Amino acid sequence: MSHFLDRVETALRDDHLQGALHSATERLWSRRSAALDGLENSDTIRDMARRSKLGLLRDLAGNLETFEKNLIRNGIKVHWAQNGKEANRIVVEIARKSGCKRAVKSKSMVTEETHLNHDLLEAGLDVLETDLGEYIVQLAETTPSHIILPIIHMTRQDIGKIMHNRISVPYTDSPEELAKIARVKLREAFLSADLGITGANFGVIDSGAICLVSNEGNARLVTTLPRVHVAIMGIEKLVPSLADLDLMIKILARSATGQKITTYTSLVSGPRRPGELDGPEEMHVVLLDNGRTNILGGDLAEILGCIRCGACLNACPVYKNIGGHAYGDTYPGPIGAIVTPGLRGLENWKELPDASSLCGACREVCPVRLDIPRMLLKLRQTGVEEGRSPFTLKFIMKGFGMVVSRPWLYRLSARWGGRLARVVAKAGWIHKLPGLGGGWTRSREMRAPVAKSFQDLWKERGSTGSPTGGRGKNG
C-alpha cells in the first residue's frame, strides 16, 4: 500500500481530479443547503434522529437480538459474520446451496468493505454491479471514491472512454447515450440473474425489515427478480421503528444529494409469500461486525450513528482537495478518517486523523450531528499514547510543554528564537525553514518574530501587569 502522503501528492497534482471534485462537491453542497432549508423543523428532526441512532447503540446487542427475531418471523434467514471474509464465505455458501450462478448487486459500501466481488468471482460466480456509478467502477476495475457518488472523480469523457474500451461500444460522452447503453446491458443481467445482493441503508427493528434507498430503481430489481436475495448489513445500521425510519429518510437524501426523498425507497420484509406475484424464493440477511464492536463503547462509539449520507465529504475542504482514493480504504473523507482507524486500528492509518484542519464543516453538516472533530482529536491522542508519533514531534511537544508552562523560560526561548529567526530573515520574512517548518515555506513566506514583543511595547508605555494576576502556579 502506498503511503498516505504520497497518495495525497499524486491527487494534488492531478488537475483533472481537482476539476471534477470541485465542481461536483460544489453542486451537491448548494443543493444540500437548499433542501435542508426547505425542511420544516429540520433542527429538531436532526436532534431526534441523533437521539434515535445513539440511543440504540446503548443496547446494540439486545436490539440486534430483537431484530433477528423479527427477521426470522418474516421468513428471512439470518447469518452473523465476524469479519469480511466470513461474510463473503456466507454469501458464497448461500449461492452454492441454492445453485446460483449469476449475481446482480445494487450499490453497497459494506460489500466494498468486505471485497465481496473478489471472493464471488474467485468462487466461480458471475457478478455485476447495477448501480450506474458502481457499474463504471467495476468496468474500470477501480474502487468508489465517494460513498454516494462512486465516480465523483470522473468526467463524462472518462466514462465514455471506459465504456468504449471495456464493452466495445462506440465512444460517446453524452450522459443520456451512456445511460442508455448501460441500461440495455443491465436489463439483460437482471433477467438472467439468480442471486440478488444488496446492502441495507437501515434495518428496521420492529418490522423485521431492511430499507434500501436508490435513485435508479436497480435495488428494487435486484431484490425482486432473482430467486435469492442476500442483504449484507453492518450491525450498526438499525433503527427502532418505522417512525424513526421516517426521520432518517427525511434527512438522508436531503443531506446526500439535496433531494427531498430518493426516487425509490424500498422496505424489504421477507421472501415471496404464498399468493404473492413477485419477490425472491429465499431471503437472507448477513449481519456484519468487522471491527464495529471494537468501536462500540469506546471514544469513537458515536461514529456508529453515521447514516452514510456523504454530506461531510462534500463539505470537507480536505476531501475536496484530495478526493476519496487518497484515504486508501473503503470509507473516505472525515467519516473515513474515523471509521478506517476505528475498524482497522491506528497502526497503518495514523495519518488519516492528522489530515484535518479541524475546521468543523463536517460537524456542521452532519444530519445526526456527529462530533467528528472531537473524534479526530481523540484518535490523535490515542496515536500519541500508543507511541506512534515521530520522535522529532515528541521532542518538540515535550519541549513545548516544559517551556510554555514556565513564563520565564518561555520569554527566554521566545527572545532567543526570535533573534535567530531575524538573522535568517530578509526584510522580516523567512523564505526557507528547515525540518518540519519546510512544509510551511514550501508555499508560504514566514514572518519573523518582531524585536519588540507586545509586552515590551506595553511596558514601554508605562503600563504594568495585572495587579491581581501576578503569577501562575509555575511562574
Place this chain on the structure above:
Amino acid sequence: MKQIPSKVQLFHTCIVNEVYPDVGLSVVSILEHLGIEVEVPLEQTCCGQPAFNAGFHVDARKVARHTIDLLLSTEGPIIIPSGSCCDMISHQYHLLFEGDKEYLDKSHELSERCYEFSRFLVDVMGITNLGSRFKTKAAYHPSCHLMRGLGIKTQPKTLLAGVQDLEYVPFKDQEECCGFGGMFSVKNPGISTGMMENKLKNIEASGAETLTSCDMGCLMHLEGGLQRHGSKIKVKHLAQILAEGLP
C-alpha cells in the same frame, strides 16, 4: 441589560506577542477609547493548542494548567483577540481535563469569563459603530473556530459595517477553511496549500485591498501566501482596522 465592565484582562495570545504586537496595541486602544481599563497578566504564554491538536495532551495540560491558574487569579472579563485561542480555552479545555475534576471545574469557571474580542464589543458593550473611518475594500475571512467553534458569525461583520469608507467585499467560498489549522499546515503542507490557494484565488478575485479576520493564525498563513504571490493585499486583524480609524 448587561453590566458594562470597567476593567478587563487581555489574553493577547502568543502569536500577537511575538509576531503581531500591533494587534494587541489596537485592542488596548479600542478598549481604552471605550473607557475600559486594560490589564495584561504578564505571566501569560500560550493556550496550549498546538500540543492539544497534535494529540499531546500531557504536554498540553501543563500549559493549560498554567494558563488557567494565571487567568483565574485575575478579575473581570478576559478579552482574547483570537477565535481559535478563545475556543481552545472556552471549549477544548473541558475535553483536556475530562479526567481531572479540579481543573475541569476551573476550566468551566474560566470559560465563563472569556470573550473573543468582536463578541465582547458587540454583545457585551453593545457597540456596532466605533466611529472609525478606514478607506479600503475589505474581505473578511470568518475563521473556523470563531464561526463554528464559538458561533460568532455576525459580530465582526457588524463592526466592519460600522466603519466609514470601508467597502465590504464578499468572496466565493468565504466560509471555507483557509487551510491553516496550526500543526496541520506543516504536517500536511500539500493539502494546507491547496486549501490556501483556493482561498487566496477567491480573495484576489474579489478586488479586496485588505484581508481581515479575527485570528492571526489564519492571517499569518494567508499573509505568507500573499507575500509569496507578490500580492499587494494587506492583512489586518479586525482590531487594527477599527483602531487605526478611530476618531
